[in-house]
Amino acid sequence: MKGRKAVSTVVDIFMYLLLFIQMLYVFTGNNIHEFLGIGFFVCLIMHLIIKKKMLPSVFKFKGKSKARIIANIVTILLIVVSIILMISSMGVSRTIFSNFHYVCDADLHVYLATTVLTLSVLHGGIKWIMMSKEKKKVAVFVAVGFIGSITAGLALVPYLNRHFNEVQINFAEKIHGDAVKWKGSKPLVVYFTRLGNTDFEDNVDAVSGASLLLADGVLMGSNQLIANMIDDAIDCDVKAITITGDKYPSSYSSTVSVAGKELKKKTHPAIEPIDIKGYDSIILIYPLWWGTVPMPVASFLESCDFSEKDIYLIATQGSSGYGDSVDDIKEMAEGANIHKVMSIYCEDIPDVRERVGKWVKELNN
Ligand SMILES: Cc1cc2nc3c(=O)[nH]c(=O)nc-3n(C[C@H](O)[C@H](O)[C@H](O)COP(=O)(O)O)c2cc1C
Structure with a gap:
């Protein structure tokens, strides 16, 4: 059980880290971005496998507290947008999925990635708030992360197009x-x-x-x-x-x-x-x-x-x-x-x- 928790924590940390690094496309260049993108989706699948027992409860809303309902909605949105992001990644890929004959709008791909980042901050943040004794302090922290990721995402497209x-x-x-x-x-x-x-x-x-x-x-x-x-x-x-x-x-x-x-x-x-x-x-x-x-x-x-x-x-x-x-x-x-x-x-x-x-x-x- 302890080992499973450790693996789960490592996978989660990797996921957040990879998602953040993916936002630094201008510095990493395309190939690293594509390989790390695959790394992110592998971590996401591992995360879902580790949490598979909890998955059915995400779709249950009856008799749940408000916080739990919000957490469930965020989780469902995160799963859906991540799947769309995965498809869009293949659509914009130049190296790994270059034969995938669907091309996604590059800006849309960035906006989807930003949405996944923001929802991930909320997903982890809400859990953190629920588990924490100092709920208010943690909530402020999560709110800053939430606003930060939205702002970064909205600024990213014009920044990438600045040339x-x-x-x-x-x-x-x-x-x-x-x-x-x-x-x-x-x-x-x-x-x-x-x-x-x-x-x-x-x-x-x-x-x-x-x-x-x-x-x-x-x-x-x-x-x-x-x-x-x-x-x-x-x-x-x-x-x-x-x-x-x-x-x-x-x-x-x-x-x-x-x-x-x-x-x-x-x-x-x-x-x-x-x-x-x-x-x-x-x-x-x-x-x-x-x-x-x-x-x-x-x-x-x-x-x-x-x-x-x-x-x-x-x-x-x-x-x-x-x-x-x-x-x-x-x-x-x-x-x-x-x-x-x-x-x-x-x-x-x-x-x-x-x-x-x-x-x-x-x-x-
Ligand atoms: C359709 C398109 C694809 C691009 N792909 C790349 C790319 O793969 N790597 C890169 O470094 N720059 C890429 N760029 C940036 C261009 O190389 C850069 O805008 C160009 O060198 C400037 O010349 P221009 O003003 O004549 O377009 C791309 C630009 C466009 C319009």
Whole structure:
């Protein structure tokens, strides 16, 4: 009996800990998040098995005290929302359940996780209050935890989406720098960015006349900014990858869902043709989407013959380095020599002009 209680306590502590760590997605990155998520659900199942004898009483309300009724409702909600969260986790998974062909809205997944965290605080808290002699003190503690988890949850979605708010920078200031010589034949810079491929509403169209205000990546196309920096540094041609069919939605989370579906179904959207004949070197600039290249970039890579060509990769990302993009590109651009150049954290994009110039200088030395 004692051993069972100890196991139960350890499982419960792990569950709370894992749930909390899961909220730190921006720091853990995707893969750790997915593995720990499985850990959480394993603990949840163990918790239910350990408490299985008490489960039927959760669904009995007759003759129960008010506190017990509230505790039962919280427990039932917690079980239901946890199951929905589990399904949504598979829907947003990029690594472990990447073949699960259902994609959940990323924001909805965060809100569900927050609800599970808040209900868990209540679930454990109410029990604690019921067992404690100093009920008032414990109740204050639980109330603080409850408000804290709701607030954190509500703040988390805008925080995770913070890179997608408009940021104004001086375009000219950011792209101008030293000109550098490219030794071989003129390279072709190919980039993919949301601007031009997204159905933005008129009022968020980012280029605002002669002052050329640059908004953050989503609105202005930060990958386009890097292409412009390279164009300023060397003699090159620049082409954008542009889809010809339906554009991506203007909302970030909807774009994540659409892009996730495309990736899982291996849909390669139609794009305007890009002729790479006559170029020995291609500098490919792409944002990381779901840990790899956006599917329109895959369309580009599979539409051309890259044999013997050099492809220089510049990835931009919100945390994942190159993700799986390098391996995926190697598979798609058969016969090409692939070179990793740099992976840029999205907030650093406006300030990479010097880094870009330095790379070209070193390469051509
Ligand atoms: C659909 C979508 C999926 C994304 N997936 C990832 C990802 O898996 N890893 C990551 O670090 N960043 C991810 N991001 C963030 C982008 O890489 C980042 O916004 C981009 O580099 C900025 O360039 P842009 O302004 O041209 O979109 C994603 C962004 C979008 C829109």
